[in-house]
Amino acid sequence: MSSIRRYAVCGLSARGLASFVLPILGLTDRTADGGFGYGSDEDDLSEYAEVVAIVDTDADRVAEFNQALERLGRTPIPFFAQKQYDELLATVAPDAVIVTSPDHTHAEYILGALRHDVDVITEKPMVSTGAAAREVLAAERESDATVQVTHNFRYPAAHREVKRLIQAGTIGRVTRVVMDYHVDLRHGASYFLRWNRQREFSGGLQVHKSSHHFDLLNWWIGSAPEEIFGYGALNYYGPSSPHRPDGGLRSKDPYFLAQEAAGVFPVEDGAREGLFGLHYPGQYPASRPLYLYDAEIDIEDTYSAIAGYPGGTSMTYSVDFSSTWEGYRVSIGGTHGSIELLHGRTVDGAALPTSDQVTVSELFGPTRVLEVVAEAGGHGGADPLMRRDLFAGPSPESLELGLMATSTEAAYAVAMGDGLVQSIASHRPVDLPALLGLARVL
The missing domain is CATH 3.30.360.10 (Dihydrodipicolinate Reductase; domain 2)
Known part of the structure; x- marks a missing residue:
């Protein structure tokens, strides 16, 4: 039997990529793969693990990632929408899932895996509320699987x-x-x-x-x-900030001016480019720019x-x-x-x-x-x-x-x-x- 464990990654976030997907794929040498690698050879986990599926709400982002893999001569990773999660657990049957999605979705992924007796590695925080944490602890007691949390x-x-x-x-x-x-x-x-x-x-x-x-x-x-x-x-x-410029002009926003050279702020129309040049068309559409002083x-x-x-x-x-x-x-x-x-x-x-x-x-x-x-x-x-x-x-x-x-x-x-x-x-x-x-x- 192979000692390599099979993982499904829930959430193709920057953290999911940098901390798990790329090290598992062995993409740790930036010079050899045109800058897509991350970390060092000591981070290569390919002898221990493989990624057999990606679950995400943003099909376009996963497609962009798979296209980058193909350019490197790598095999694309099968994609499952969030609503197909139970299907993935039943048909692909991974040994474990790695949860690196937004916090409020962690409970759904963790509880689903525990119901299928599939082990979980989840980013911190484990979940976003005390009530959800209580539910996870109860589900873990009833499951043959375990939950590990990456409190690095x-x-x-x-x-x-x-x-x-x-x-x-x-x-x-x-x-x-x-x-x-x-x-x-x-x-x-x-x-x-x-x-x-x-x-x-x-x-x-x-x-x-x-x-x-x-x-x-x-x-x-x-x-x-x-x-x-x-x-x-x-x-x-927020809207009552003492730093909010009159008229909401970014050119007068002290936070924007302090970070302009670093390129930390998203572009004016709201589109996001994240780690390794991948975009977030579903989570951060260009039609919905975010502002530090929004009422939400x-x-x-x-x-x-x-x-x-x-x-x-x-x-x-x-x-x-x-x-x-x-x-x-x-x-x-x-x-x-x-x-x-x-x-x-x-x-x-x-x-x-x-x-x-x-x-x-x-x-x-x-x-x-x-x-x-x-x-x-x-x-x-x-x-x-x-x-x-x-x-x-x-x-x-x-x-x-x-x-x-x-x-x-x-x-x-x-x-x-x-x-x-x-x-x-x-x-x-x-x-x-x-x-x-x-x-x-x-």
């Missing part, structure tokens, strides 16, 4: 080093964690020019973006949270939260999506010391001083600074390591540190984001285990 934020070298220090008892029991996260004005604005800007598609940035951060913090703490409470608002974007924007761009954990541990988190820099400060306090970490860059890409230094201070001892070198590959070297765990099998380090997120851990990350949205609306704390239909950890 655990994998950067500095984050693994922090986990090792905590696991070794260097600072004792974790008592509190504080994360101050910043998304710069270029990166932040991009979310408000995409589907993420509407809660029905993303759950809000509390789920789409911050669930990655919540998972990291839960992993460091080593526990699932019990409650979350917070505040948030739309301060930078209904999510927050600034919010803060506090979460409580068993044993009295607490977490404080804040983020804004129009910052003067990109990155985060983390402070982790324990019964026997503390760990501090700064990771960041300016809007123009220059690393901040002391970025990626881990400072360890013992309560009754010395302070030392650990220099951590980022590894090659996407997201600070995280993506190649994560892919190896998923497709070749977990490394000894992965098993030691618990790098691969479980479905329950991923569900808590979603519940924290959704719970924060609910708390902002109700001005009350939200019980997270209850949101997921789980018992509290005693």
Whole structure:
């Protein structure tokens, strides 16, 4: 029997292409294939996996991709419309599906696969609401298949080093964690020019973006949270933005002017060209241009939260999506010391001083600074390591540190984001285990 597993990819997104489809196809050498490759030879997963189908709502985008494959002498990948998903699972019978579609569609793909006892690898967030996360956990319990979630934020070298220090008892029991996260004005604005800007598609940035951060913090703490409470608002974007130019002229839009040279904004008529020159005719038609100040924007761009954990541990988190820099400060306090970490860059890409230094201070001892070198590959070297765990099998380090997120851990990350949205609306704390239909950890 072949050891190569057969995968259907649900959603031909930029993330789906870069992180899964191209590495599985072995298209990792940019010079050999006219620039269509992505990554390095270490990212070649063709000895472990093959793509046997693509499911998407946009037939034109998949056709464009298959035409590019044919120009490289590759065989086109069979296409199935979203409404043909059950047919694909029954007839093609993949070993697993890889879900890289917009967040609000994840539940449909995951639940469908579990009903057919087909394993799932899904992009984070696992789903877009706590209710959907609860449904996935219940379905997984009834299925012979499993769900794995790509929480790659655990994998950067500095984050693994922090986990090792905590696991070794260097600072004792974790008592509190504080994360101050910043998304710069270029990166932040991009979310408000995409589907993420509407809660029905993303759950809000509390789920789409911050669930990655919540998972990291839960992993460091080593526990699932019990409650979350917070505040948030739309301060930078939308129709009430203080930066909205009179008359809506793009030529006077400060966000557009700040990014004009980088080519981040879509062209004036709304058409999108994404990774490797592929277009999005279905998702972003040229007839529907998006603007940072549109009335349909209904999510927050600034919010803060506090979460409580068993044993009295607490977490404080804040983020804004129009910052003067990109990155985060983390402070982790324990019964026997503390760990501090700064990771960041300016809007123009220059690393901040002391970025990626881990400072360890013992309560009754010395302070030392650990220099951590980022590894090659996407997201600070995280993506190649994560892919190896998923497709070749977990490394000894992965098993030691618990790098691969479980479905329950991923569900808590979603519940924290959704719970924060609910708390902002109700001005009350939200019980997270209850949101997921789980018992509290005693």
